[in-house]
Amino acid sequence: MTISALSQPPAAPAAAAPAADRMAAVRAWLAVVALLVVAMVILGGATRLTGSGLSITEWKPVTGAIPPLSDAAWAEEYAKYRATPQYKLLNAGMALSEFKFIFLWEWTHRLLGRLIGLVYILPLVVFAVRGTVRGRLLWILAGIGMLGGLQGAIGWIMVHSGLQPGMTAVAPVKLMLHLLAACLVLAAVLAVWVGLRPRAEPAAPTRLRVTAWLLVGLSFIQIGLGALVAGLHAGLIxxxxxxxxxxLVPGPQVLWPLTPWWLNLFGTVATVQFDHRVGAYALLALALSHAVDAARHAGGRPAARRAAMLAVIVGLQAVLGILTLLLQVPLWAGLLHQLGAVAVLAVAVIHARRIGLAAAPLRASAALAR
Known part of the structure; x- marks a missing residue:
């Protein structure tokens, strides 16, 4: 359901202004949540690139917030890790100091997840009790909170997949689901954030609205393909x-060695990398054509400027992706590339929402604030 669909009968501008003022604190809160989710995604990328994701072998939502505080506690955690297939097959002989390094990466990642949960739930309860948010807006925000909780559960399912016999890393498909769930939370938060204070601007043609949302969908697909590349370490070949x-296009013996053919989409390294390349070309082509179309039919308007900015960000992200591949995925490049993907998605969502709300911004804002 889109937020614009929540509109009530038209409200006068004078009534809409106080409602918008009441929403200022809510928008500030959502902005903080969005920034924390971005940080969570980047920290998750660092956890993956440093091979830290399987260093904590248990899921303790409450007591797990406290790291080992004594030599005995560290020894206990180290003993649990030494029983994992990853240690036995990849990291046998790892020193305790090295284990502490990867443990603290994963612990920080989980701690930030807990922090996001508190930063989201506690203010939402306060806003609900005070009546600042109510009705359908409250239900939407509660739904986003539930999605965030589901994201934590998906994270543990992902980690658990890497602790099974013979596994040395998490299952790539579950890594993809984990990342996409985080990005869905971010997109939902940004969509609400924009909807609480839409800007009055000329309505864009239907074609531009459709392609704007296609850019959002393609951004999600490309992020999912990138997660598969990361999960299979496909950027190292x-x-x-x-x-x-x-x-330019590898032969079928390279791209389609598995049967049935669809298994290659998730399990063949060459296929996964090739799909990610094609996804990048498609996203860049769509972003450029959308920007040109917006310049022709909405020249000088906010929609045209946002479309141009989105095309530039997609282009920079493509260049960064190529650089990351050529350098064989150093940590700094991998993290910048992941940050670029989040930036593309965020700008695409904001752009699409603003275009969608351009027709009746005051009515949409008033409906959300009621």
Whole structure:
């Protein structure tokens, strides 16, 4: 359900202004939540790139917030990790100091998740009790909170998949679901944030509204493909561009070795990397065509400026992706590339929401504030 669909009968501008003032604190809160979710995504990327995700072998939502505080506690956690397949197959002989390094990465990642939960739930309760948010807006915000809780559960399911016999990393598909769930939370928060204070601007043609939302959908697909690349370490091979295995399009023996064919979409390293490349080309082409279309039919208007900015960000993200591939995914490049993906998604969501609300901004704002 879109927030614009929550509109009540038209309200006068004078009535809408006080409602917008009451929403200022809510918008500030949502902005903080969005920034924390972005930080969570980047920290999750660092956890993955440092191989830290399986260092904590238990899920303790409350007591797990306290790290080991004594030598005995560290020894106990280290003993649990030494029983995992990852340690036995990849990290046998790892020193305790090295274990502490990866443990603290994962512990910080989980701690930030707990912090986001508190930062989201406690103010929401206060806003609800005071009547600042109510009705359908309250239900939407509660639903986003439930999605955030589900995201934590998906995270543990993902980690648990990497603790199974013979596994040395989390299942790539579950890593993809974990990242996409976080991005969905971010997109939902930003959508509400925009809807609480839509800006009056000329209505855009239907075609621009459709392509704006297509950019959001394609951004999600590309992020999912990137998660598969990360999960299969597909960025560590075929480190050339624009050719891959010496060709623009590798042969079927490279891309489709598994049967049935659809298994290659999730389990063949070459296929996953190739799909991510094609997704980048498609996203860039759509962003550029959308920007040109907006310049022709909404020249000088906010929609045209946002479309141009989105195209620039997508282009920079494509360049960063190529650089990350050529350098074989150093930590700094991998994190910047993940941050770029989040930036593309965030700008695409804001752009699409503003275009969608351009027709009746005051009515939509008043409806959410009621």
């Amino acid at each position: 075929y480190n050339t561009w624009p050719l891959m295995d010496g060709q």
